[in-house]
Amino acid sequence: MDNVTIARATMGTSLAFHIVFAVLGVGMPLLMSVAEGLGLWRRDETWLLLARRWAKAFGILFAVGAVSGTVLSFELGLLWPRFMAFSGALIGLPFTAEGFAFFIEAIFLGLYLYGWDRLPPLGHWLASIPIVLSGAASSLFVVMTNAWMNTPAGFRLGPDGQLRSVNPLGAALNPSTSTEDPHMLVSAYVVTGFLFAAVYAAGLLQGRTDLVHRRGLAAGMAMGLVAVGLAGVTGDASARFIYEAQPAKFAAMEGVYRNQNGAPITIGGIPSSSQHRVLYGLEIPGALSWLATFDVNAPVKGLDSFPPGERPNPVLVHFSFDSMVGLGTLLGFLALGFWGLMLWRRRIPLWRPLLWAVVLAGPASVVAMESGWFVTEFGRQPWIVYGILRTSEAATSAPGLGPFFLIFLVIYGGLALTTARLLLAAAAHNRKPASGAEASPQRRRVSS
Incomplete structure (x- = not known):
């Protein structure tokens, strides 16, 4: 395979893997927040138990999603240097905003996970709201970049094809x-x-x-x-x-x-x-x-x-x-x-x-x-930036991408198996009869 094919396969595999964790990072906080809210409103132990179990699983998925998402950032620079040289000033704004949203989500997720039985019940539930909003915002900011690749805007090219003016907000709101x-x-x-x-x-x-x-x-x-x-x-x-x-x-x-x-x-x-x-x-x-x-x-x-x-x-x-x-x-x-x-x-x-x-x-x-x-x-091909920059022109010419791709597949396979084992272990623990560590805190929260 040539460099363009290998670069596309590597990036595609990363995206296909990461996006599963990314969408769960958007959807799970909403389910957690609704379940805990119902539990507090109705004084219902079952909804609180579900929220607590989902929070533990979300902690695992959030960590794996953060790792796989960081890999994507490096791949953009390493595999697609000409794309980044052309578009870096244009797509930097949504990526920066996504970084802030991610940090907000991480901070409040830490409070949420650590705050069970330490924060007041209402305060703990309120901590879930920034997780819901920042998770959704992260998705929106990242997709702005892909949207720009489909309908590039917010810039002007000179006669030599180089950028002459840049409007990052116009690029984000393409x-x-x-x-x-x-x-x-x-x-x-x-x-x-x-x-x-x-x-x-x-x-x-x-x-x-x-x-x-x-x-x-x-x-x-x-x-x-x-x-x-x-x-x-x-x-x-x-x-x-x-x-x-x-x-x-x-x-x-x-x-x-x-x-x-x-x-x-x-x-x-x-x-x-x-x-x-x-x-x-x-x-x-x-x-x-x-x-x-x-x-x-x-x-x-x-x-x-x-x-x-x-x-x-x-x-x-x-x-x-x-x-x-x-x-x-x-x-x-x-x-x-x-x-x-x-x-x-x-x-x-x-x-x-x-x-x-x-x-x-x-x-x-x-x-x-x-x-x-x-x-x-695939529908945007042969363009990486529609109508402006071809995919074949944007890929790296560095040697040795083939072995890198194989090592990459092995690492991602191991990460997927480890994630599955952790989730299965958490599920098996949840099936054990509730006692002390999980049952009594639920009763305290409902009665508070």
């Missing part, structure tokens, strides 16, 4: 920010909700039908239901924006090769560049034009209208887009079905096929999120 940021934020809540629900559904399938597992399942599915609905709304807005701002990406997402009015949506299928069409797909006439512009006869640019060297890979982008939309739709139907049954029977449904579906929904939500990022990144 045109893509208003659609990409909200979609990523609600996607984080989608993944967190369904992963939590999957964990408790698995426990229920193993016969642990206690109130902790039933409420944990309900909390995850509640977050999943609200967030997946919002993800559909923000995703639709994002797709309409891409239709205007990145027509080549839009054509690859939908498998459109020829310019046409009244373009159909093609569900599934395999894009064939030799035949200039999608094979074996299901077409809905006029639907793509209508969804993009609310006009069934609106024009849609095809891939053939762009030079061959400026077209993204339609197979990767179309398959990733269909995976994201298809899995997101199934998750939405599952959440609606779960809550429909719950409202009808007036209790949490423990039907085994439904619980198995919830278990599968956890990893499916992660796949949907990763697929969305594949659409964003």
Whole structure:
């Protein structure tokens, strides 16, 4: 493999690994805060117990996420030196803001973890609010940088192609920010909700039908239901924006090769560049034009209208887009079905096929999120900064990237296994009968 391929593989692996911890860093604080708030409001030991257990797990995930996120910062400079030379002055503002948000989250997380039974109950719950807000803010600031790569703004180039003026705020608030940021934020809540629900559904399938597992399942599915609905709304807005701002990406997402009015949506299928069409797909006439512009006869640019060297890979982008939309739709139907049954029977449904579906929904939500990022990144190619700097021109020329990538994979594999073992050990400890160390503090907090 050449340096560009290895650099992309290394960066892609880092992002795919880190983003799971990043989205849990956004979603888990909200679940913790809501659970503790309900426990204090209702004087309910079960909700307080859930909040306490989730806080311990979050401490582990936060530490691993911090390490993997730091690695990404080094990789930007080491693997993409020309990108950083060009964009450093433009993307420094959101990265700096993300650093402040991270420090705020770390400070209050320390207070939250150490403050159980040391802070007053209300004060301890209030400490969770900055964690919720700073976790969400960190996500928004980081995604601003990716949004800028899709619609670069906030600068002026001279005749020689060098930067002549820089507006960091204009770069951060680039045109893509208003659609990409909200979609990523609600996607984080989608993944967190369904992963939590999957964990408790698995426990229920193993016969642990206690109130902790039933409420944990309900909390995850509640977050999943609200967030997946919002993800559909923000995703639709994002797709309409891409239709205007990145027509080549839009054509690859939908498998459109020829310019046409009244373009159909093609569900599934395999894009064939030799035949200039999608094979074996299901077409809905006029639907793509209508969804993009609310006009069934609106024009849609095809891939053939762009030079061959400026077209993204339609197979990767179309398959990733269909995976994201298809899995997101199934998750939405599952959440609606779960809550429909719950409202009808007036209790949490423990039907085994439904619980198995919830278990599968956890990893499916992660796949949907990763697929969305594949659409964003593969769809921008061959540009690292859309329309300005090509990916092939931005990668390092340093030798020895191959062995570095292999060592990198081994380290990340070990980190993933260690994280899994720690979480499983924490779960096993939670299944032990509560005594002294965990039970009595709960009663003290409820009665205070």
